[in-house]
Amino acid sequence: MDERRGLLRYVFLGVFLGIAFTKGEVISWFRIQEMFRFQSFHMFGIIGSAVAVAAVATGLIKRLGMRSLGGSEIVTKVKPSAGLNYRYWVGGSLFGLGWGLLGACPGPIYALIGNGISVMFVALFTALAGAWAYGYLAPRLPHH
Amino acid sequence: MVVIGGFIVGFGARNADGCTSGHAISGLSTFQISSLIAVLGFFAGGLVATHLLLPLIFGAW
Numbered sequence: 082m083d084e085r086r087g088l089l090r091y092v093f094l095g096v097f098l099g100i101a102f103t104k105g106e107v108i109s110w111f112r113i114q115e116m117f118r119f120q121s122f123h124m125f126g127i128i129g130s131a132v133a134v135a136a137v138a139t140g141l142i143k144r145l146g147m148r149s150l151g152g153s154e155i156v157t158k159v160k161p162s163a164g165l166n167y168r169y170w171v172g173g174s175l176f177g178l179g180w181g182l183l184g185a186c187p188g189p190i191y192a193l194i195g196n197g198i199s200v201m202f203v204a205l206f207t208a209l210a211g212a213w214a215y216g217y218l219a220p221r222l223p224h225h
Numbered sequence: 226m227v228v229i230g231g232f233i234v235g236f237g238a239r240n241a242d243g244c245t246s247g248h249a250i251s252g253l254s255t256f257q258i259s260s261l262i263a264v265l266g267f268f269a270g271g272l273v274a275t276h277l278l279l280p281l282i283f284g285a286w
Contacts, residue, residue: 117272131250179234179235180267180274188246190234
């Protein structure tokens with residue numbers, strides 16, 4: 082398959098995801114707050130149904146041996162679980178702190194910028210700085 | 226808030242090797258232990274931010 086045509090399809094999928102994030106109010110600071118205050122089923126429903134659909138979809142992909150748009154084999158990335166899993170506890174909790182403070186996780190940062198919420202350029206920049214800081218400190222951090 | 230929140234979102238996403246979609250959706254849907262732990266962490270962090278940090282920053286509301 083023509084590589085560039087494959088890439089264009091990913092662009093359309095990205096646009097579709099951005100519209101879904103926006104229409105589903107996943108990018109809403111209020112929806113995130115509502116979730117952490119257990120005031121509405123909204124976000125739990127979205128994440129829960131996404132997990133259910135993804136579980137069925139990845140099962141089908143494996144069973145039918147489906148391939149990606151670019152024609153390559155689809156392999157599930159297994160994130161290794163070892164020892165006390167320190168990195169998932171600590172990294173996960175830090176991420177959650179940021180999620181609660183910022184009211185957005187990485188994907189919606191882009192969708193918010195697309196919606197004209199320009200302060201999210203600041204969040205994008207500092208998130209990149211955070212990712213860079215992790216990369217810098219990683220050799221000295223315990224991961225297991 | 227945006228600066229610090231953004232920074233730890235970036236740091237945490239790489240430290241935990243995934244974010245909401247990577248761990249909660251892709252990871253849980255393929256039944257991975259590491260993702261379950263990460264999602265518990267996401268929620269623990271989010272609860273602390275919402276119920277402890279935000280009231281500290283904005284006062285009780």
